[in-house]
Amino acid sequence: MSSKPEHLDVLIIGAGLSGIGAACHLESRLKGKSYAILERRDHLGGTWSLFRYPGVRSDSDMYTLGYRFKPWLGDKALADGDSILQYVEETAREYGVDKRIRYGHSVVGASWSTEDARWTVRVEHDGETTELTCGFLLSCGGYYDYDQGYTPEFAGTDRFQGQIIHPQHWPEDLDYAGKRVVVIGSGATAVTLVPAMADDTAHITMLQRSPTYIMSLPARDPIALGLRKLLPTKAAYRATRWKNVLQQIALYKLARSQPGAVRRLIRSMNQRLLPEGYDIDTHFKPRYDPWDERLCLVPDADLFRAIKKGKAEIVTDTIETFTERGLLLASGKELEADIIVTATGLNLKAFSGMELDVDGAEVKLPEIMTYKALMLSGVPNYAFTIGYTNASWTLKADLVSEYVCRLLAHMDEHGYEAVVPVREADVEERPFMDFTPGYVLRSIDELPKQGSRAPWALKQNYLVDVRTIRKGAIDDGALAFS
Numbered sequence: 492m493s494s495k496p497e498h499l500d501v502l503i504i505g506a507g508l509s510g511i512g513a514a515c516h517l518e519s520r521l522k523g524k525s526y527a528i529l530e531r532r533d534h535l536g537g538t539w540s541l542f543r544y545p546g547v548r549s550d551s552d553m554y555t556l557g558y559r560f561k562p563w564l565g566d567k568a569l570a571d572g573d574s575i576l577q578y579v580e581e582t583a584r585e586y587g588v589d590k591r592i593r594y595g596h597s598v599v600g601a602s603w604s605t606e607d608a609r610w611t612v613r614v615e616h617d618g619e620t621t622e623l624t625c626g627f628l629l630s631c632g633g634y635y636d637y638d639q640g641y642t643p644e645f646a647g648t649d650r651f652q653g654q655i656i657h658p659q660h661w662p663e664d665l666d667y668a669g670k671r672v673v674v675i676g677s678g679a680t681a682v683t684l685v686p687a688m689a690d691d692t693a694h695i696t697m698l699q700r701s702p703t704y705i706m707s708l709p710a711r712d713p714i715a716l717g718l719r720k721l722l723p724t725k726a727a728y729r730a731t732r733w734k735n736v737l738q739q740i741a742l743y744k745l746a747r748s749q750p751g752a753v754r755r756l757i758r759s760m761n762q763r764l765l766p767e768g769y770d771i772d773t774h775f776k777p778r779y780d781p782w783d784e785r786l787c788l789v790p791d792a793d794l795f796r797a798i799k800k801g802k803a804e805i806v807t808d809t810i811e812t813f814t815e816r817g818l819l820l821a822s823g824k825e826l827e828a829d830i831i832v833t834a835t836g837l838n839l840k841a842f843s844g845m846e847l848d849v850d851g852a853e854v855k856l857p858e859i860m861t862y863k864a865l866m867l868s869g870v871p872n873y874a875f876t877i878g879y880t881n882a883s884w885t886l887k888a889d890l891v892s893e894y895v896c897r898l899l900a901h902m903d904e905h906g907y908e909a910v911v912p913v914r915e916a917d918v919e920e921r922p923f924m925d926f927t928p929g930y931v932l933r934s935i936d937e938l939p940k941q942g943s944r945a946p947w948a949l950k951q952n953y954l955v956d957v958r959t960i961r962k963g964a965i966d967d968g969a970l971a972f973s
């Protein structure tokens with residue numbers, strides 16, 4: 492006769508930046524709650540322990556990518572991946588949540604029972620499927636497919652005599668010293684790889700189908716470093732964090748209201764950093780408006796310096812086919828290469844790919860509407876973390892964790908066992924993200940919807956979310972408690 496599954500008050504899925512932060516909030520705000528973190532890999536850190544390509548770093552400043560409750564004390568605003576991983580590890584140790592992580596546990600599905608007011612969670616571990624139950628399920632696994640990056644179908648790849656590598660699966664022993672390297676892509680990964688590898692390669696080329704908006708940011712924030720000398724650590728961190736939040740919001744709002752002005756601003760900044768006479772309109776003039784896709788930040792103009800020194804070049808063209816020696820482009824030009832890096836993006840996998848059902852009925856995400864972009868209509872006792880597209884991920888992750896703690900405290904206070912967002916009939920559907928990069932457009936039909944008004948609308952605005960998520964009433968009429 493089998494024993495009952497282990498029961499916990501809260502199960503957190505994922506031990507990355509979001510999951511560790513959520514556990515720390517639980518530790519400090521709801522002492523006594525039983526919980527565990529289920530992590531499918533063998534190390535915490537999520538993105539920052541997975542990606543090991545040269546130069547891997549944050550593409551947001553660390554004063555907002557860092558936790559609200561844990562000051563970032565590093566010198567660099569745009570920090571390298573190892574430093575970020577150390578920060579997450581240190582946070583987990585300080586709060587004792589590292590002891591709550593169960594490695595090698597992959598969540599494959601969860602079933603909600605209204606009668607029992609609990610989730611039964613199916614977990615694969617050591618080749619076996621086991622079950623746990625919990626009162627509340629918090630998904631912190633992000634929305635990327637950690638198993639497979641995105642690579643388009645390129646003709647002739649089987650003919651190429653060199654190595655083809657996706658940054659998500661970077662070989663530890665890759666030797667690119669003195670080699671000719673082509674990096675396909677123009678996003679955050681490509682603009683990180685090219686300057687990081689440039690000094691060691693014989694030549695490196697960033698091959699892009701179309702340009703991306705790229706801005707240089709000082710690697711060290713002089714205001715942040717100055718505030719540290721004047722204020723206590725936490726006060727300096729808080730001031731810097733708010734400074735950067737307001738700067739991000741101001742730039743985003745300006746870009747959306749006056750895209751032409753921001754185009755000209757970015758162009759003039761780039762022009763000052765590039766060689767005289769450089770064909771800036773071919774290689775640095777995107778077809779879309781600023782913030783239709785994420786803006787790429789480079790520290791201390793490293794990409795521009797590599798181009799100016801002749802260590803790297805950008806080619807804007809499309810690929811006709813791979814050849815034995817490299818790439819044949821639509822223009823007829825051939826790029827010779829020993830190594831080709833396909834920095835062509837990531838695949839989305841909503842809620843880590845796990846299957847959900849409520850009282851035996853499958854949860855079909857495209858038919859679901861999100862509540863405050865952190866819960867799902869018709870799905871009880873469940874929340875998820877998805878960060879901002881126009882600001883640092885952790886700003887939203889902290890808000891979600893705070894909200895879940897407030898929600899659980901409210902339920903305890905009133906003796907409730909279940910809570911579910913109830914979709915309102917007069918709310919119109921909208922795509923979950925008003926954002927147009929390829930990785931979103933490829934998967935937008937597989938994601939839940941957002942609504943046409945609050946609290947169903949997704950607000951890419953931290954100030955609004957501070958008011959509605961951190962400080963707004965829990966019982967707002969859209970949630971049903973039982």
